[in-house]
Amino acid sequence: MNILEKIANEIDTFSKSERKVAEVILASPSTVIHSSIAALAKQANISEPTVNRFCRRLDTKGYPDFKLHLAQSLANGTPYVNRHVDENDTADEYTEKIFESTMANLDLARKSLSTNLINRAVDLLTQANKISFFGLGASAVVAHDAQNKFFRFNVPVVYFDDILMQRMSAINSTQGDVVIVISHTGRTKSLVEVAHLAKENDATVIGITSAGSPLAKECHIVLSVDVAEDTDLYMPMSSRIAQLMLIDILATGFTLRRGAKFRDNLKKVKDSLRSSRFERKE
């Protein structure tokens, strides 16, 4: 953890003198990294040994080591954090905040992903006879994107964002089919039912959803992506982006598993678009 945060957190557990040091440091950390222990002690009106003890209490080896940690905290600058958009933000401000928050959430998501499960999911996908992607609302967008990617692989892929079509498709699925159900909350009733139907018909069900949700319980594999709640403006934001990255990862895993020749094929698919485009004149 960032040592500045740590100081701020633990300041209540400090002794009186230690608190004085903490305050001086928090007030101007960038000055402190250029101060000697004597200078800092004087600034805080306490003795040098106290500063030293303060450093050790924060699990550093001593004052110089402490300064190193402090320097790193400062350099780390602003690690991405969730920042809420405020009513009076200018375009500059909310743009910055949205980027910040998304990055912070992607960072979170990355840490929460299980590469083991991804590996297994890729296994199943490469062996599938048919792949279906189901989602509603914002997750329909993710399903749509997944279709766009997997479609290139010359595998039968469908995507539905219509409850009835999803149900019919689920009922028609059989062993060897993989059904990917996408829902951030995992609590959308009709999607849980769809997952259930697919499972009953022996399809393999993979959930891109939150762990422990009702939907998760119906899935053979749950790929959960942790993201701070999208509370800002009552719209799904980071969650769907993290889900899209998961799609990218699955698609990438798929192509790698299929080998080099397969990737030449992808190039052909891409090249097939050329005539629909204006030439680039350079």
Place this chain on the structure above:
Amino acid sequence: MNILEKIANEIDTFSKSERKVAEVILASPSTVIHSSIAALAKQANISEPTVNRFCRRLDTKGYPDFKLHLAQSLANGTPYVNRHVDENDTADEYTEKIFESTMANLDLARKSLSTNLINRAVDLLTQANKISFFGLGASAVVAHDAQNKFFRFNVPVVYFDDILMQRMSAINSTQGDVVIVISHTGRTKSLVEVAHLAKENDATVIGITSAGSPLAKECHIVLSVDVAEDTDLYMPMSSRIAQLMLIDILATGFTLRRGAKFRDNLKKVKDSLRSSRFERKE
């Protein structure tokens, strides 16, 4: 500048002994920040004063100050960079690389966005009688997502990913309508034509595309999102994520412009979903 890079850059201008120090440092900077000047001198087989001179040559005040700089370079850690997926990558590796690359590209995209233009686009959107989103392939996904967001605002919104529907819709558009055309390359013929048709019919055309492209030339406003090419596996990856963030930004700008009362409305829209979901029991 990062002091590690600086060392790497200037290594040719160093004397023989200084180069030895540089090599030891570059080989394992994280060890060095915990070494005394004596330890480092010994490691590099040179004397302590040489290390000291080395530090000063790099514009630091001395060895301790140098360590501080070094610590900061390390903390800055690995700024996100584009890393290409390799044939033999494990799930762990490609997952990491995809996250890395996406983050790097979002960082790029953030820097390239013009908040001025965003502001103008938001202006136009809030005044629009009707908003249309057009895209094809991966950009259709973005258009789809945009519809999902703007639809909540109780404004007439359509999205089409069908060329004919797009053309018909464009021809039917009139003054007061805003048409947003999405294309990463900006070279897809049919979309350029759609933009042209919409413009001819006095709609305001906003392009989410690359600056200077044929599509850009047909737009009243061009919101360009710079992203390194998606060359990896012949699939759009980062580009569409950056586009989605731009949609988030536009949607956010929209809601802010509309004021607090409007945002209560959004909450209602979201709450309307409740009965379609399983309750959360805690």
Place this chain on the structure above:
DNA sequence: TCAATTATGAAATAAAATTTCATAAAAGTT
């Protein structure tokens, strides 16, 4: 080849940090 310049390290010095230890303050205990 020889001066001039530059680079280097041993030793001395200076600076900084840490330890030791005595004392003061605070917290318990009767």
Place this chain on the structure above:
DNA sequence: AACTTTTATGAAATTTTATTTCATAATTGA
């Protein structure tokens, strides 16, 4: 409240670390 124990603190001594000085070695240029 008086006393003991524990904890916190700083002065001084010590140790560690960094820097300076200066003599010598290596390199460069004539």
